[in-house]
Amino acid sequence: MESLVLILSPVFQFLQWILAQLRITRLAQRSLLRVLAAGPVPQHVGFVMDGNRRYARGKGKLVQEGHGDGYLALRRVLEICLRLNIRCVSVYAFAIDNFKRPQQEVDSLMQLAESKLLELCSHGDLLQEYGVKLNVIGRRTLFPDSVQAAVRKAEDLTKGNNRSILNVCMPYSSRDEMTTAVEECIREALAKDVDYFTADDPIEGITEDIIDSHLMSVKRGSPPLDILIRTSGVKRLSDFMLWQCCENTQLHFSNTYWPDFGLFDFVPIIFEWQKSVSRLHF
Numbered sequence: 001m002e003s004l005v006l007i008l009s010p011v012f013q014f015l016q017w018i019l020a021q022l023r024i025t026r027l028a029q030r031s032l033l034r035v036l037a038a039g040p041v042p043q044h045v046g047f048v049m050d051g052n053r054r055y056a057r058g059k060g061k062l063v064q065e066g067h068g069d070g071y072l073a074l075r076r077v078l079e080i081c082l083r084l085n086i087r088c089v090s091v092y093a094f095a096i097d098n099f100k101r102p103q104q105e106v107d108s109l110m111q112l113a114e115s116k117l118l119e120l121c122s123h124g125d126l127l128q129e130y131g132v133k134l135n136v137i138g139r140r141t142l143f144p145d146s147v148q149a150a151v152r153k154a155e156d157l158t159k160g161n162n163r164s165i166l167n168v169c170m171p172y173s174s175r176d177e178m179t180t181a182v183e184e185c186i187r188e189a190l191a192k193d194v195d196y197f198t199a200d201d202p203i204e205g206i207t208e209d210i211i212d213s214h215l216m217s218v219k220r221g222s223p224p225l226d227i228l229i230r231t232s233g234v235k236r237l238s239d240f241m242l243w244q245c246c247e248n249t250q251l252h253f254s255n256t257y258w259p260d261f262g263l264f265d266f267v268p269i270i271f272e273w274q275k276s277v278s279r280l281h282f
Contacts, residue, residue: 029263033083036270040277042226044088045081048240049074051232051257058257064108069259071116075126078166080263082130084270087164088222092240094170096139110143113170114150120166121157131163135220138172167217174242181214182206215243225249227273229266231258250276 049070056066074091081089094113099106121127121134136151143151185206212218225244230237233255237245245251252269254261 030083032263032267033080036267036274037084039274041085042270042273043086043223044090044225044227045086046090046092046225046228046241046245047077047258048092048228048230048238049258050230050234050238052259054232055257055259063105064112066259067109067112071112073259073261075120076262077266078132079126079130080266082126082132082164088167089165090137090167090169090217090222090225090241092170092172092238093168094138094172095239096142096171096173096176097239099142099171110147113143114147117150117154117168118157121154127158127161127166131161132158132166133161133164133221134158135165135167135217135222137167137169137177137216137220139176140171142171165221167220167222169217169240173239174237175239177216178211178243180216181211184214185210212243217241217244227252227269229254229269231256231261231265 052066052070053063054066055061055069056063059066061069078089094109098109117134117136119125126132127134134154134157136155140148140151186203189203189206225241226248227250228237228241228245229252231254233253235253237251250269250273252272254265254269256265
């Protein structure tokens with residue numbers, strides 16, 4: 001027995017050291033977030049969550065596992081944003097064009113969406129803890145009935161939350177969002193249902209501001225987009241929030257695959273944004 005204790009003692013000491021380091025690391029991370037939150041903080045950050053499949057191939061995992069790890073990254077990054085008091089986070093979860101991917105992958109993504117939407121919104125989970133309202137932005141009628149039901153239930157569970165917003169954009173494309181907004185404006189103009197169309201020709205009364213107010217994300221309460229981040233090293237927008245990021249949005253392209261994206265990838269981006277805001281005030 002004594003010999004067993006002698007053998008295991010160094011192991012226990014090593015485990016205690018690891019736990020101590022983890023506690024120190026968590027404390028340091030929280031301190032860093034408090035320092036960042038004391039300065040100017042963006043109100044709306046968007047993420048193109050790219051690289052799940054390449055991450056999976058690099059790790060020798062199935063594509064479905066890569067998407068599952070991507071969901072864990074979403075939870076991790078979302079909590080960082082909420083600790084920084086960022087009011088609105090938008091993520092590009094599924095493009096309309098993604099329905100063209102292999103059916104097995106699409107089916108797996110639909111199952112993941114159905115289960116994780118409800119998990120995110122369950123009692124005591126992240127969204128409830130931080131008072132986050134969930135919006136699913138996109139052409140939702142393209143989803144299977146079971147996913148549409150999960151979307152409705154998830155949104156209903158968080159409809160009373162008002163501290164922050166999470167926009168999960170799926171199935172989404174920016175061109176579809178803009179087209180839908182313009183269509184709504186035209187229908188309202190022709191029907192003369194609203195009093196802001198004052199011109200003789202009601203179509204002439206459709207302004208940029210009116211179109212902006214009809215965007216799906218804006219209608220759900222989203223503030224202007226401050227930062228747009230795309231992971232995996234790819235430098236294109238891929239039809240995500242094109243209208244929202246055309247003027248004052250900072251664009252950042254990270255080489256990190258989305259499942260690996262974390263605090264130390266995000267902090268330099270926040271610092272850069274804070275520096276740019278500070279320059280504007282001097």
